[in-house]
Amino acid sequence: MALREILHYPDPRLRTVAKPVEVFDDSIRTLVKDMAETMYAAPGIGLAATQIDVHQRVIVIDITPDKSDLKVFINPQLTDLHGETVMEEGCLSVPGVYDNVQRAERIRVQAMDENGKPFEMAADDLLAVCIQHEIDHLDGKVFVDYLSPLKQQRIGKKLQKRQRVAL
Ligand code: NI
Numbered sequence: 001m002a003l004r005e006i007l008h009y010p011d012p013r014l015r016t017v018a019k020p021v022e023v024f025d026d027s028i029r030t031l032v033k034d035m036a037e038t039m040y041a042a043p044g045i046g047l048a049a050t051q052i053d054v055h056q057r058v059i060v061i062d063i064t065p066d067k068s069d070l071k072v073f074i075n076p077q078l079t080d081l082h083g084e085t086v087m088e089e090g091c092l093s094v095p096g097v098y099d100n101v102q103r104a105e106r107i108r109v110q111a112m113d114e115n116g117k118p119f120e121m122a123a124d125d126l127l128a129v130c131i132q133h134e135i136d137h138l139d140g141k142v143f144v145d146y147l148s149p150l151k152q153q154r155i156g157k158k159l160q161k162r163q164r165v166a167l
Contacts, residue, residue: 004035004054006047008095009093009094014051014137016140017140021058021112031049051092057075059134059137063130074114076109076110076111076135079109081104084105085125086100086101091142091143108122
């Protein structure tokens, strides 16, 4: 296993639309392990492969405080969206920035696990928001896209400055 480097907004590679996984081999299982390790080390509650510059439709999520419930979603698809909720979101690719985003409150998602086995599940509240946030990454979207243009500009400047300093 290995920690992978997380891309930071406004890195243009975060805009790449990920391709579906077609072959469920050891390289996918290694990717999932590396993503879980990278997410836990950050620490974060979700990570999409896009964020480590791998453009395949793979997501890991664990919203438990004790890292006890790793969920893996490969080729995830939302099948049902209900209600509305507003939550303050953050993102490992947008360090230090938190803001309110409106999303569906309850969802159903179809996906496959790291062995290619299909499953479907319902999710609400934080888990539902997290799944929607991570699927956005696979489509090249970042949560700041939902904020006002002025806020997006400020966040972009702030993070560019931070990257220059971090050299
Ligand atoms: Ni994110």
